[in-house]
Amino acid sequence: MSEPTLLRVADLALHYRTRRGVVRAVDGVGFDLRRNEALVVLGESGCGKSSLARALMRVLPRNVQHTGGRVMLGETEVTALPDERFRREVQWSRMALVMQASMNALNPVVRVGEQVAEPLRVLRGWSRRRALERAAEVFGLVGVSTDFLSRYPFELSGGMRQRAVLAMALVAEPELVILDEPTSALDVLTQAGIMNALKRIKREQGTSFILITHDVATSSELADRVALMYAGQFVEVADADAFFSRPAHPYSRMLMASVPRLRQRSRPEAIPGQPPNLFDPPSGCRFAARCPHRFARCAHDPEAIRLGERHRVRCWLHDESTRRGGA
Numbered sequence: 059m060s061e062p063t064l065l066r067v068a069d070l071a072l073h074y075r076t077r078r079g080v081v082r083a084v085d086g087v088g089f090d091l092r093r094n095e096a097l098v099v100l101g102e103s104g105c106g107k108s109s110l111a112r113a114l115m116r117v118l119p120r121n122v123q124h125t126g127g128r129v130m131l132g133e134t135e136v137t138a139l140p141d142e143r144f145r146r147e148v149q150w151s152r153m154a155l156v157m158q159a160s161m162n163a164l165n166p167v168v169r170v171g172e173q174v175a176e177p178l179r180v181l182r183g184w185s186r187r188r189a190l191e192r193a194a195e196v197f198g199l200v201g202v203s204t205d206f207l208s209r210y211p212f213e214l215s216g217g218m219r220q221r222a223v224l225a226m227a228l229v230a231e232p233e234l235v236i237l238d239e240p241t242s243a244l245d246v247l248t249q250a251g252i253m254n255a256l257k258r259i260k261r262e263q264g265t266s267f268i269l270i271t272h273d274v275a276t277s278s279e280l281a282d283r284v285a286l287m288y289a290g291q292f293v294e295v296a297d298a299d300a301f302f303s304r305p306a307h308p309y310s311r312m313l314m315a316s317v318p319r320l321r322q323r324s325r326p327e328a329i330p331g332q333p334p335n336l337f338d339p340p341s342g343c344r345f346a347a348r349c350p351h352r353f354a355r356c357a358h359d360p361e362a363i364r365l366g367e368r369h370r371v372r373c374w375l376h377d378e379s380t381r382r383g384g385a
């Protein structure tokens with residue numbers, strides 16, 4: 059039996075105000091996530107992945123011009139909560155974020171265990187001792203010896219610091235953890251160790267994850283679902299098996315062909331051209347300028363077309379009338 063839905067996101071938007079105009083970094087993103095499910099969000103640099111995480115967690119810079127959409131976490135309409143209630147009832151306790159490069163943001167003069175325990179002291183009012191006991195438990199979960207609880211960040215390797223940051227995100231037992239490029243600054247063995255820890259946590263704790271990355275190979279092991287983001291939008295969302303074996307969007311197919319593989323004789327293919335400018339994205343399909351299959355209909359914004367029960371693709375090629383030859 060499938061798990062119940064944990065997160066429903068509809069029409070999520072985050073636009074920034076800049077001197078050059080408005081940047082539409084997240085522009086109408088929608089998806090569902092079940093409990094105990096991991097969604098990997100893939101996409102080229104600058105397509106809006108970190109902004110998506112910020113919008114979900116309300117970690118917003120000052121120059122926000124517009125936020126929009128609806129986010130439901132279980133039965134809670136998160137987007138309807140005032141900031142203060144969101145911070146008290148959702149941030150860290152139900153939804154936690156490990157931001158890009160956050161392992162470098164640990165406080166250098168506070169022992170690691172104290173930092174990991176802090177959300178429990180602030181959010182739940184736990185005593186120092188009780189919070190440290192829970193921190194020790196979570197250290198075990200993420201594969202860090204409890205000896206490190208009393209160390210300072212500079213005494214830990216990069217991999218250990220990243221695990222400590224992960225422990226901090228997990229300490230209050232959130233239902234959902236969002237990880238933004240959690241392993242990109244680390245060597246491959248350390249990356250693999252952290253991905254294994256995530257898999258174990260998912261299995262043992264039933265946590266849901268949104269893992270943001272541009273690293274297709276590393277992320278594929280954890281993924282139950284995959285979303286491919288392009289120019290502020292999700293162009294395809296599917297079960298991982300379907301995405302990796304039968305990608306439907308031309309951009310997904312080109313992305314998969316660009317991933318280097320062991321034993322592959324031919325060179326991986328680069329995707330020609332550049333993503334569109336997010337100041338003034340084109341009015342039709344945003345990938346059309348780079349797409350070898352573009353046709354007249356691509357001048358209109360494609361809808362999210364349903365290919366299977368949980369497979370959506372934003373491409374006119376998959377529309378019934380195109381397939382019948384009526385485009």
Ligand SMILES: Nc1ncnc2c1ncn2[C@@H]1O[C@H](COP(=O)(O)OP(=O)(O)OP(=O)(O)O)[C@@H](O)[C@H]1O
Binds near residue numbers: 103109272
């Ligand atoms: N505070 C901001 N003000 C203005 N523009 C911003 C701001 N933050 C991000 N952007 C722009 O929004 C777009 C999306 O950025 P974002 O960091 O979300 O992309 P990303 O896919 O996470 O990229 P990367 O993989 O390089 O981190 C980019 O064009 C970026 O320059």
